[in-house]
Amino acid sequence: MKHFPKNFLWGTAMSAPQTEGQNLSFGKTATIWDHWFKTAQEKFYQDQGPKVTSDVYGHYLEDCRRMQAIGLNSFRTSISWARLLPDGKTINPEAVAFYRQYFLAMLDHGVEPIINLFHFDTPMWLMTRGGWENRDSIDAFAFYARTAFELFGDLVDKWTTFNEPLVHVECGYLYQYHYPAVVDFKRATQVAYHTLLAHKAAIKAFREVTQTGKIGIILNISPTYPKSEAKEDMLAAFRSDLLNTRSFLDPAVLGTIPDELLVLLKENELLPETKAEDHKLIENNIVDFIGLNYYQPRRVQAPKVTRLPAQMPADFYQPYDWPKKKLNPHRGWEIYPEALYDVAMMMKENYHNMPWYVSENGMGVAAEETFMNADGEIEDDYRIAFMKEHLSYLHQGIREGSNCFGYHAWTFVDCWSWLNGYKNRYGFYRLDLATRERSMKKSGRWMKQVSENNGF
Template sequence: MKKTYEIPNHFMIGTSSSAWQIEGCAGKKPGQESWAELFYQTNPHRWYDERGPQKASDFYHHYKDDIATMAKFGMNTFRFTIQWPRFMQGNEVDPDESAYYQDVINTIKAHGMKPIISLEHWEIPAKLFKEQDGWVSRKTIDAYLHYVDCALHAFHDDVDTWFAFTEPNIPIDNGYIKKIWYPFVHDPQRAYQAHFHKILATAKAVALAHQKYPNITMGAMVHMTPIYAASNDIRDVQAAYYTDLFEVRLYLDAYLKGEIPSEIFTELKKYNCLFAYGPNDLEIIHENPVDLLGIDYYFPIRVQARNTPYEGPFCSKVYYEDYVWPEREYNANRGWEIYPKAILDVGRRIQKDYGNKPWFVSENGIGIEGEDRYRNDKGYIDDDYRIDFIQRHLGYALQAKEEGCNVYGYLIWSFIDNLSAINAFKNRYGLLELDLNTYQRIPKKSLHWLQNVMQKGELSVE
């Protein structure tokens, strides 16, 4: 049976991107390298086809046409990122790059779209990694806040919705816990020190924005992986509770309640990896929760109680083993479960546990390898799987809205095929196909489908 949802007025529909994944290092000057370049330069063999961030999708030279395409196909919102090391030349604002970002903003607004800016999507300057171990060092907070102040000063009159971070946990967990990204170590003490510094930096960015730029809102985007227990057995439920504690609540409680759960301190102390913090840090976090939350959702985590002891340095796997739900849908290209209803579950949780704070889906999409096999006789990719994916996830966001959840948008990852760490262009996410030889942009079937949805102002879901 079909259910039809009206798309509310002012409900954001659009796409999200990160600067290093679409701009790459095109146009950068010496000394403006980011974490991504450092990662690639030290380990090019780890990246698919050894393709790194040299040009990425070359948004830097195509942004006018790309933004015009978004608007042409009916989108009303574009979330992009300022590359910290591109915008700042050392401690000073680079006037050329400030002018570039100003024109990006102007172009978005000229096409009747809403610009949303994320200030950091893993784009920490490489220099801060080389000199002080990145976010493990408290000094990085000061450098970050100086950059935030400069960016807000430059663009606060034209952009009213800002985010301090996008997915702050991912480069930390992958770099210091899973040991699959630069700097390739497994050191939980450094990992949780970096996590804490990003949480504190977020609170300080909120405080800075409220004090100096009262016309804007400052939020944060979290990589949301809802946790589901394999059963109602007490051991499975407990495994889910502690997994959720470290995979979700570490940031969600800090951002929405202004507190880090007490069990975090207890457990990290037990495993000798508690982070250091100053006498006023927890008070600063408590007084400065974010104004709004972005939910980057791709897949859930399903857990069961451990049957064998965990061996190795501390991480959330101490508490659980993976559980494969017999009814799961699965994207084998990424190794991720597809579970659209999680968006509704997230909305209900924020409504129940977090005072129904405002939020939106800031990233959601599907990456598929070898999309060329779906090319039709006219030369275009018929990505019906992407249409189905977006349709169902957006449907649950609209259902959450109907139920009274304070959700006000859904942004797709991404408007164009983009670079990813290690995977490069192996898995394609875009509504636009990117030809890596010519950098031509070619609409996929999903882009025309989205245009039709926006023209109708409604979404029908089976």
């Protein structure tokens, strides 16, 4: 048996825009996803948009019972900014009632809510004012965060500000997977900087509102592995870590932006506009814990051609296709569970062994109905094997002293995934798209055993 620490969190993660549904009902206003689906529906897999998703809004009570049924003792989801504050200022009483009932239902079923404030769902009222490129976004987010803390702080002990902040930066301003689908490295760095300041301003508001509870941020951390030990490949890996890991992790935990990152941005004319008082905000508002999402490693090599100034991250590093990789063919992602041990050691050795947890880890598979048995159950042994491998390396890291307090799988019930819709399924529960009915997969029964035994 691999036993985990006492009171270890066994749970799953979801988000409001990917699961709630009722996208323009009960007082909620449009987000960038509602707008983009309306104006560019052809981009979305099988015309699957944000209107209904998994309809958690209509199924949350039964879903909390289902959480209990598979042994979950914790659950992370997000609040919809556009639902709680439809115009950025006015509290929506229907949203307050929904979220309070939802969080209470979790608690009533022995599930601790971990509540995130932003999961790629920028309200359109903010986007029409320039979105995250506008410095006003910092105060707007801080007001939203303070409002949430005041309304739900009696029910929620653990909060996070952003989920994977780099994703909404790079997907929206470099790679065109999120609205506004801009390709502009300089604008991307400005968006990233304002996002960082918004995170810090929310931490500050949290400390002012409550002396209890804890707050963190959720980052997508994929360790960078260079192609070789050649100095060019090592430099590419160092720069990849600067941009993809240390850009948010260092400020969150250490209160500093890496000097090397500032030099790199300056050399390439990518420095954002700042104000003198920003330094104090970044330095003083440190998180209580970190959530780390991990799916696949980042393997890089030196770029074949270097442009100065850089126009894209590929001018600093390029992907390396490791010939020995094990692949999830459905998602096209490498399966490399050893990285969770490396992440555990990174947190122990480089970040004061701050408390952290695996906030997402999972395996997306297409056409899961082909794995359905005669009783209608999805026999997702591949998902069980994936989690076992990752948990084994995580266990090794914990045994060697890394301060990890939980593991959350993505996800509880199959969810809508942005431009990919329901192409790849991740849930412990299968979602019938016609009826929105849920049915437990084999992995759900396995998770219950793991939770009950606090190990496997």
